[in-house]
Amino acid sequence: MSDDARSLLLGFVFTGVVLALAVMAMIWTASRPPLKGKDCSDRIANGEHASFVAFFQDPADHGALLRSIEDCAR
DSSP: OOHHHHHHHHHHHHHHHHHHHHHHHHHHHHHSOOOSOHHHHHHHHTTTOSSHHHHHTOGGGHHHHHHHHHHHHO
């Protein structure tokens, strides 16, 4: 077997393994129960900011963010 054919075969095998791992990860993720829902993300954002970027720009709200994340994780 030539070096080019061996490299091509090795590339195909590596690509196949990576794609198989990606598919397994997607299947595993889909089988997990969904997150607690939109109410947690609303509490995290406090309904005051249109985006997380704006939320992170206000240092006073960082403590509220951490509390909300901990509450939603339970």
